[in-house]
Amino acid sequence: MAELYEELGLTADEYRDILRVLGREPNKVELGMYSLMWSEHCSYKSSKMVLSQLPTRASYVLQGPGENAGVIDIGGGLAVVFKMESHNHPSAVEPYQGAATGIGGIVRDIFTMGARPIACLDPLRFGDPSKARTRYLLSGVVAGIAGYGNCLGIPTVGGDIYFEPCYDENPLVNVMCIGIMPKERLTRGVASGVGNAVVLIGNRTGRDGIGGASILASQEFDEKSQEKRPSVQVGDPFTEKLLIEACLELLDKGLLVGLQDLGAAGLSCACSETAARGGVGMKVWLERVPLREEMEPFEIMISESQERMLAVVEPRHLEEVLEVCRRWGLNAVVVGEVTEGDLLEVFWYGEKVAEVPASTLATGPVYDRPAERPAYLDEVWAVDLESLDHPSDYGRVLLDLAGSPNLCDRRWVYEQYDHMVQLNTVVYPGSDAAVLRIKGTSKALAVSCDGNSRYVYLDPYLGTQIAVAEAARNVVAAGGVPMALTNCLNFGSPERPDIFWQFKEAVRGLAEAARFLELPVVSGNVSFYNESFGAAVYPTPVVGMVGLIGNLAHRRTMGFPGEGLLVVLLGETLPELGGSEYLKVVHGLVAGRPPALDLDREKRTQTTCIEAIRRGIVRSAHDCSEGGLAVALLECCCAGGMGASLRVDTEIAPHAWLFSESQSRFVVTLAAEDLEAMQELAGSREVPVVVLGRTGGDRLVVNDWIDLEIASMKEAREGALERLLSGETA
Amino acid sequence: MEKKELISEGKSKRIYATDQPGQIILEFKDEASAFDGKKKGIIPGKGRVNARMSDIVFRQLEKRGIRTHHLRLVSESETLAWRLDMIPIEVAVRNYAAGSLAERLGYPERTELKSPLVEFYYKNDRLGDPLLTREHIRELGLAKDEQLDEMASTALRVNEILRPFFEARGLILADFKLEFGMREGKMLLGDEFSPDVCRLWDAETLEIMDKDRFRRDLGGVEEAYAEVLRRIMEEETGMTVYVYVTPKKGVLDPAGQAALGALKSLGFDEVGDVRIGKYIVLKVQGVEAERATERVREMCERLLANPVIEDFRVEIQE
């Protein structure tokens, strides 16, 4: 065994730890189990220490990190379950199946907790859109998400897409799922009750992804990745749909003690985690596992075949459980039993093939990796932005920005997703946040994802704070009160000190912003080793925010809703072009420092906006972000099919005023008679209120800087993505 | 080969003459009876299962040097066989005590016997198929001593072959009965081998998978028979049938058109047209090629292809 461990990705120290834990040499099955469970992907060995600083508690948090997903109480006996995770490497190898099985995995995490999945959001990051590989990856990933999610009948209501060359070889496919349930259905992935049966439900086990997620996630990408194609898992959404219905029925009938999905490291992970959480042991009889092909015991233990669940069942409920599964046409087999102690014992036709303490599998090693501030920061901060030429035609620049890959209309993507099924989506994709009504109540959820990795690259700490602030701002613009967040942290190799410094700074920023804005982090995922040909992707933390709209009447969209309304800016515009879309599109630069963020001001601005919405003062609201105020105004015009005529009096240079990405700003509309009330509300919180002009007409006019027809603005942003992908502008 | 007049009808089979001298057709019925005909019923699909299983088991035995009357399967529920002069003795081999033997020896049901046990029964409905000793057989003149010896040793050999055969398929062969007959001076194994004439238990759950389900009203008889057949057929190599489903001529093929466009843009100018369809591979067992083609065409028409928009082509490889 000693010669095998390195090949399986374990270090010499880790191998010594295994010897110490077992008091003997592990056999092949045991070594296979440890190698997967102690991989970065499953054990979080590099990130665990850093993540411990995240705030995870609030009075309404029913379940924080450590389970399959986080859970919050939204009142009225209802709980909301959500989580985000990554499926980057599988998607790089095979985009359709990689993305599809990503959806499958995150959806299982949600219904495992007892919730019916009600929506998915998918933050995606791709390389240069003019490259053929990017187009191949993007169309494959989007089709995979659609193919799987649509079949399940779970609407995909949001997400975001950014293009940066750093993702050329290593795209990021993050997936978030939200579910809802009666509070009492909350179920945990815990095994308990000595003598209880362990039932494997769902697809047969095959050699899918033997070592898949874990091996893939632990190695850098290179040209050999083509050869890895066969080990990629293939998704079966039909079986997953049956699993959802069967599991929810089992939970409704109160027939299960615990429920756990099988993901990375397959049975090894599901058995050891449930046993460790319950403080019990488990016996598993591998010959009972329904197989698709002949397999060795170690392969069965680590196979990552999809659409499988592990249920812990009291003997008196066993027959009924098997009957429900049969009715849904699902395999269900008793493969094990809960035992006293903490040993995970694995048998193969009567022979014991593994015996390890479950808790030692589930809690792997912990590392405090060295971190060192990377040198590139000084370089990018030193770029002199002042000396850059100013544009002469602001209208042209605005149209260029509106049609640029990162800002153009996403219809081509979200129209491939069924975003309406379940009849809850009351604000469709394309807005700041998706809004999902909760039938039978007057409430709704506002959900949004955010993560501008260019900011994080330029300043990991500040950039990550902005990601939190902006995700919250999106929720506020939709009329919701942000409640809690999930996240997916996509970074390069943690073994590189410069990368690990980025990671530590980003988590510090995440923790501080979340703590200050009182947003508990209830779930999340870390994906390391996102590199290709030795270069890391931009550090990319992605934040998924869930907010509550107490009254459906308070939901807002960005579109200008009528004529003659005042267009008002809440917040202050500063000449902050560092890291902006303007710099990238006009000057081809990724440089400077991201816009400043004052968390206190952010909080005051958000409270002002939400309060003004509640009082019915604000008619429409839009968060000001990439592309600055000008792009925000263009989006308000296009979404509402309504123009605006604006006069601006400012000391700032026009291009800076138009395209600066200053934080803590909203563009809102209100009736003239409500202005005083607005000023009063904002004044008491020291939030600037700037009246820009009035809505009306079919053009956007700003001073003598910009004068554009809505039709030409729409033309610039709509269809731009499709044009990019068809290679027209390549 | 043509089916001719009915020669005889038993509880579970009809025997027909054929136009080939010395060959008969055994038609397996769905009717079931037990306790010497006192209990009767229908097990849907039983005839099919028994014919198919007899075919598989007899072929398996032939391969291992046991001479049988079996020739081949001629339809779903009929086999072709040599006509034998039957010896009116049923030879039972028991690995476990079950049913009458358990009663007779006072063993609990399902006791494993020290070694396989051979018994002879008189095939006589009027007398209720009684147990016979060698002396009884000599007295009745049913068979010669050498014949009895040959029957007993063949039966034990059959047990040696079939016990592991079923075990590998998750089934315990608890007991079975055989019948023998003479053709041209040689003794051949006759009759059938099916869940009607043996006891099979699931190796894991010990669930009863044979006619005892019917005898004892356990329900799920049909399913048990089908399950036994399924397990046995798994490794049976039959033929492979390839089905090609393509969009009908004249029906727009959006996927084909897209691929054509992409190929052109990659510089494959020689491509004139692309049609994208489906390719389906089926494993088919226990039927002749001609019949298989016919059946697969039917599958295509009913399910695998949509005749409104799709054409199909069937290829067979034995």
Added chain:
Amino acid sequence: MKFGVVVFPGSNCEADCYYVVDKVLREDVDYVWHRETDVSSYDCLILPGGFSYGDYLRCGAIARFSPVMEAVADFASRGGLVIGICNGFQILLEAGLLPGAMLRNTCLRFICRFVHLRVENADTPWTNRASLGQVLRIPIAHNEGNYVVDPETYRRLEEEGRIILRYCDPEGEVTQEANPNGAMGNIAGICNEGFNVFGLMPHPERASEEILGSTDGLVIWESVMAYNREKG
């Protein structure tokens, strides 16, 4: 009026249809499991959207062999009202209760968006509350909605007024640009000869409440309810 929503393994719009009948129309409604063999107690059966049996072989190809489909065919042959929405329409086609078949959308992508539909026959159980030529705004969500049928049947459908809905632009013009999936003659919905069986790709249940952006789907539900009242 009593509706039955048929549930196949893999259906995913059954809860939406149930919700609309129950909470919006406030009529009686049951789920009908695909193994049921008696549907005689219903006035109208809804075959909902989804991916029955994963739609792995061909949309609707396997669902049509479900035990319930024999009962549905029998129900329809006695004049029972049957509406197939999206995957339900595909199942009706596979079952031969409606003529024709579905190909993939010409763009080869799944499309989910609002489309405009022109009412081509307002004298049916499904459209009697609409006016001829009325334009409805209702969403579609499918990958295979590219309807084809042989020319002879197409001519008959047209002559007999069995083409009920066609894709059109917001002004009601039936144009190539307004055709989202390549369907022959912009067909979005058709009826059988007796007009009691209706199949359509758009989802009227997704356009039955103001908060979802359109109530144009209600005209279909209200029509069938009116028809049932008058008949009853």
